[in-house]
Amino acid sequence: xxxxxxxxxxxxxxxxxxxxxxxxxxxxxxxxxxxxxxxxxxxxxxxxxxxxxxxxxxxxxxxxxxxxxxxxxxxxxxxxxxxxxxxxxxxxxxxxxxxxxxxxxxxxxxxxxxxxxxxxxxxxxxxxxxxxxxxxxxxxxxxxxxxxxxxxxxxxxxxxxxxxxxxxxxxxxxxxxxxxxxxxxxxxxxxxxxxxxxxxxxxxxxxxxxxxxxxxxxxxxxxxxxxxxxxxxxxxxxxxxxxxxxxxxxxxxxxxxxxxxxxxxxxxxxxxxxxxxxxxxxxxxxxxxxxxxxxxxxxxxxxxxxxxxxxxxxxxxxxxxxxxxxxxxxxxxxxxxxxxxxxxxxxxxxxxxxxxxxxxx
Numbered sequence: 469x470x471x472x473x474x475x476x477x478x479x480x481x482x483x484x485x486x487x488x489x490x491x492x493x494x495x496x497x498x499x500x501x502x503x504x505x506x507x508x509x510x511x512x513x514x515x516x517x518x519x520x521x522x523x524x525x526x527x528x529x530x531x532x533x534x535x536x537x538x539x540x541x542x543x544x545x546x547x548x549x550x551x552x553x554x555x556x557x558x559x560x561x562x563x564x565x566x567x568x569x570x571x572x573x574x575x576x577x578x579x580x581x582x583x584x585x586x587x588x589x590x591x592x593x594x595x596x597x598x599x600x601x602x603x604x605x606x607x608x609x610x611x612x613x614x615x616x617x618x619x620x621x622x623x624x625x626x627x628x629x630x631x632x633x634x635x636x637x638x639x640x641x642x643x644x645x646x647x648x649x650x651x652x653x654x655x656x657x658x659x660x661x662x663x664x665x666x667x668x669x670x671x672x673x674x675x676x677x678x679x680x681x682x683x684x685x686x687x688x689x690x691x692x693x694x695x696x697x698x699x700x701x702x703x704x705x706x707x708x709x710x711x712x713x714x715x716x717x718x719x720x721x722x723x724x725x726x727x728x729x730x731x732x733x734x735x736x737x738x739x740x741x742x743x744x745x746x747x748x749x750x751x752x753x754x755x756x757x758x759x760x761x762x763x764x765x766x767x768x769x770x771x772x773x774x775x776x777x778x779x780x781x782x783x784x785x786x787x788x789x790x791x792x793x794x795x796x797x798x799x800x801x802x803x804x805x806x807x808x809x810x811x812x813x814x815x816x817x818x819x820x821x822x823x824x825x826x827x828x829x
Contacts, residue, residue, distance in 0.1 A: 471801060472497060472628050472637040474615045474651070477507035478596045478787055479779050480643035482794025485599050488606035490802055495635065497628065499614040502600050505645055505720045506786065508593035509667060509755035511698045511706055512546070513680055514788045516586040523764055523812035524785065530808055531792035535588065538791060542598035546591030546701040550678035552582035557685045557739060570676055571741050581682060589680065591700055592787050611635065615644075618654045624774035639775045639801050646716050646758040648766075648780040653826050655770050658818035660781050662716035662756030666729045667708035668737060670747040676705045685709075685736055695736050704750055707737045716756050725754040759783045760818065767793055767813035769800065777801065778815050
């Protein structure tokens, strides 16, 4: 069976990987590069039980287990367990470093949110690209290009159009993150929106221990921010905050930080720890996370169109839930059902987006 996966982010790559493990031919069509968008610029934080009590619980728990299984095999994935704390601070960059830790004296860590048994970390870009290499080792491939439409045979898809080229397939998966909304021109899909976030990656070496932080910080003379800090196994530390409702550009390569956002974030980071005030900056960036109207992902067959599937809208839990999503979608395509219940994520639960609205973009 040949399956075209539209989108080279972590969701699309995970689908290709699990299809290839089952012997199916998976072709990932990607316009800008594997992990170019949010899958290369997100935090990569993983939690076993933070989705408990809601529809994502089973998916998240299965995916956390799959990350532990995949971690040693994905070259460059940076998988490691860590402890996670919550706290608050006043955001003062003039505060000194604690004598008993690495954070600023202006920061108070007042609760433990996770242990090495329940929280972990990956390098998103490294994990996504490493997983794609494993998929390629099993026969999957990456096809550079931009999907411009679907091939149809009656009420079934028969592949995708790449401009004037045709790429035939038995099934097609839409996994283009927030750009999945463009597929509403071809399929009855609910709206997928992009929520913009900003981040800085610092080169910190071993100065920052494996401790993830979720903080509430009052910016000096400004609003309260909720920065997150994720130290990585490669000696870098990722700091993010400052979301915005900036419009999603049609071209993923056109995503840039909002004016002033990186300077604000750098000041917040310096208030979290003096280490960030002097550490070299590896990346200062922005990305759009895909979100839906009810906050749950879209995972499953597209109603009324045989052979068409969608997997997007994972919001902040895309890196966590990618492996279980990939496994489940591969099972749907090859077996007709998945071990994890995907009913809460059925695309038909939400109204279809009016494709006429795309013409205004």
